[in-house]
Amino acid sequence: MKKLMCFLACFLPGVAFAAGGNVPLDEAPIDLTDKASLQRGAKLFMNYCLGCHSMQYQRYQRTFNDLGIPDELGEKYLQFTGEKVTDYITRAMPAESASGWFGAAPPDLTLVSRVRGPDWIYTYLRTFYADESRPFGVNNKVFPEVGMPHVLEPLQGTPRETYEEVMVDGEMVERYVGIKSDGTGAMSPDEYDQAVGDIVNFLEYTGEPSKLDSYRIGKWVLVFIAVLFVFVYLLKKDYWREVH
Numbered sequence: 299m300k301k302l303m304c305f306l307a308c309f310l311p312g313v314a315f316a317a318g319g320n321v322p323l324d325e326a327p328i329d330l331t332d333k334a335s336l337q338r339g340a341k342l343f344m345n346y347c348l349g350c351h352s353m354q355y356q357r358y359q360r361t362f363n364d365l366g367i368p369d370e371l372g373e374k375y376l377q378f379t380g381e382k383v384t385d386y387i388t389r390a391m392p393a394e395s396a397s398g399w400f401g402a403a404p405p406d407l408t409l410v411s412r413v414r415g416p417d418w419i420y421t422y423l424r425t426f427y428a429d430e431s432r433p434f435g436v437n438n439k440v441f442p443e444v445g446m447p448h449v450l451e452p453l454q455g456t457p458r459e460t461y462e463e464v465m466v467d468g469e470m471v472e473r474y475v476g477i478k479s480d481g482t483g484a485m486s487p488d489e490y491d492q493a494v495g496d497i498v499n500f501l502e503y504t505g506e507p508s509k510l511d512s513y514r515i516g517k518w519v520l521v522f523i524a525v526l527f528v529f530v531y532l533l534k535k536d537y538w539r540e541v542h
Contacts, residue, residue, distance in 0.1 A: 326420035327495040339500025353387035355408040411505035423494045455483030
């Protein structure tokens with residue numbers, strides 16, 4: 299609990315700062331019943347995000363079991379730091395080195411979807427753009443002056459802001475129309491959007507792994523309460539019959 303409170307205390311100021319960009323958020327394609335998407339998201343997260351970011355409140359084995367991944371396959375393809383399948387998911391980068399390279403250790407991402415929201419993460423990962431003035435050569439529309447590199451650039455390619463010339467009051471001006479990849483990535487724009495959606499879907503799962511079970515049980519709880527209400531109401535009428 300203490301670790302969780304410290305995490306939120308460090309993370310929430312960043313949320314407030316990032317929310318100041320006034321960028322419309324795109325709706326993330328969340329579907330926790332899509333095991334294939336969750337498996338792809340887990341693979342992408344372990345390969346591209348776990349080097350810097352940890353999931354110290356989530357265990358490998360819980361993840362593998364929930365996502366339908368056999369332990370032996372998960373250990374072979376999704377564990378890279380020699381940890382046991384029963385261990386928590388921790389990053390490979392030492393915290394001291396991360397602080398020296400980035401100014402602060404990258405935050406744990408176990409609960410990032412609950413803190414920031416899946417739409418924020420989805421839009422954030424899709425709005426990096428080249429900016430030579432930044433230390434890592436990229437900036438972000440949702441989180442201006444971002445302090446992390448664009449780790450998914452090998453998949454997307456180099457994203458750049460694009461403009462078009464339009465006539466306004468008799469004068470030609472440039473209007474911002476969005477961010478477009480230069481085509482050097484391993485994925486097409488549609489494939490990249492799907493990959494980002496898979497990552498966000500996985501992060502939504504880790505934020506509350508038992509959500510689907512809670513929804514399933516919650517429906518039966520409501521049915522039970524409704525049936526119980528009938529009997530309680532009839533019992534009340536019987537007790538108060540003489541009074542009325």
